[in-house]
Amino acid sequence: MKNQLLQGKKIGFIANTAWSMYNFRLGVMKMLASYGAEIYVVAPYDDYADKFAAFSIQFKPLTCLNAKGTNPLGDYLLYRELRQILKIIRPDFLFTYTIKPNIYGLLATKSLQIPTIAVITGLGHGLAKKGILSAVIKMFYRFALKHSVKTWFLNNDDLTFFIKNNILTEQKTLLLSGEGVDIEYFRRFVPYPDDKTVKFLYTGRFLYEKGVEDFVKAIEQLKQRGLQVEGELLGFANVLNPSAIKIETIRLWESKQIIRYLGATDDVRPYLENTNCLVFPSYYNEGMPRCLLEAASMEVPAITTNTIGCREVVKDGETGYLTEPKDVSSLVAKMEAFVRLPLVYKKEMGKNARKKVEKDFSEVKILAVYLEQLIKVMHVTSS
Template sequence: MLQKLGAEVIVIAPPDDYSVRFSSFGIRFVPLYRLKAKGTNPLADFRLYQEFIAVFKRIEPHLLISYTIKPNIYGILAARSLHIRSIAVITGLGYGIAKGGIMRAMVERLYRFSLRHASSVWFLNKDDHAYFTDRRMLGLAASKVIPGEGISVEHFKRKVAYPDGETTKFIYSGRLLYDKGVADFVEAIRVLRKEGLAVEGVLLGFTDTLNPSAISSDTVEAWEREGVIRYLGKTSDVRPFIEQIHCMVFPSYYSEGIPRCLLEAASMEVPAITTDHVGCREVVIDNTTGFLTTPKDIASLVAGMRRFAQLPTEERVSMGKAARDRVVQHYRDQFIHAIYVQQINEILQSPAQ
């Protein structure tokens, strides 16, 4: 998007398996070695701040767009010290705030100090925007709710007919975290099978071993041995798997921005069952594109999945088509990108801080 408008795009991040792919898109990658997502050492964070300054001096960006907690704090502060315009994107409250207690107080205090120096702060849902506003974490910084990060409705487009069959296939797609309701999903499948319903549970994703809420590979293997779920591992292309299932289940109580798995499923005309929770309820319209359930309530999740399993195929197909229509109207990448370009142009034309 930005490249087509003549901009040079540079990605700054810790090196990983994905880093080498940026060059194929004409994107310059600059490694950031001191960014440790889960670290809480003040000295290490100060060194990260220094690394941001060193990198910015070297590449001389006109605008910083930062994601996740530490770049939104130390990256923004480093940009401010060099009079670089910046946008902080809040993709969810994150583990630090969700944990509560001293950790929450510390993160909120750092946000109050850093975000007031951002040119603009973007949120992916109204709940997060209200949270930051109510706690006066934005200072005088401009803020805006952006409807997600966009999805290509042409890339995520169904190529085969919606599956028929007597067994209802449910899939969870995403990081394997307890906070995202994975264990609840597995238990719901277990309950429905005991009731005699023909259902199948599928897990697609990876374990984020650095996250305190991570589900161990031993636990996943135990579920497989029990026969309650089928684990497909991780993939770089979810489309072939989504096309084969009847419903996406995402019973998260994590602080989501806009869950991408729900957008991917909806774009491919697959209904979803998710929680009436931050970010999730933005995507799924209850009784129209899927069902909303109560967070951390297995009985509510079971009821929603049971209800879906008992729907005739034509009603499932109708829900799926309504889901895609909603994504096309509100979340397609061209629509989101136009908002990005407009906002970026306004910021670049404004006086530097």
């Protein structure tokens, strides 16, 4: 029945980067394609755009999407471009991710009558902070989300925020356990490192709001206290974001022998296998950080902030530690506590993290939700 309902159906995905679609949702798209659906990704072109062809996924580039831009003309051009692309593809169903694809994707589908699910991957600072920009985003969201079949959230705090601000009603929402992680792909195959030097790893975008500078300061203080620690940074430098940390700053930290910059990679697994603990001191209004899920799946304990999206993944004292956001002293205290843990307890934290991911965040469960929701809509539209 599932094969029959999805066979030949066109399913579109709109996002603000091809990178995020490839790294976070490739499993979903491959699963739907296995049921005979034609898959389309609509996003700005980047280094990952050409990778979709290997999976028979068609890519349609967006040229007018400026994720951080506030120019009304630019947003109108984005709306027109989306509408034009959707008129050509004519998808039977659509998923949208992040603020602008959610808002303008839904507005573009209004007259085209394309059933759409909007996925709220995090609030972002524009929406979370009080002010004119937040008020404008809320207004646009109220109007746009009227046209969604359902709106999905990655954590309960974001869902509550939307309901309390009268952006939508609870009846049209669904709470996901993040976007899931492939627990077979992210599986440890080598022993947990037992060197005397404790390695801490940060992986992700190099933004001040992700707590990268706090991490570096914490490593520096731990070294000044005479503790045998090593800090490593893994990720893309010079990302296009007002909060981006310049590569020159990273090189300066490296020259002072505070941290090591490992560069960027498409495969974080060898680095996770080689570290004792992931540190992610973000105060960015995360949806649910992928790096925390991947680390947990690899039996790596994590230290992160007691903030939306992060605290759902890490259980304080069991799978890692929670610290206060923007508080270097709190971060140092938890990192030092981890250093002083006996090796057996470090390993136990990692195993607990793996168990939690298997129970709550396995990609298999998320794929089942996608399939279930699509089947429901296809039943309605085909009857």
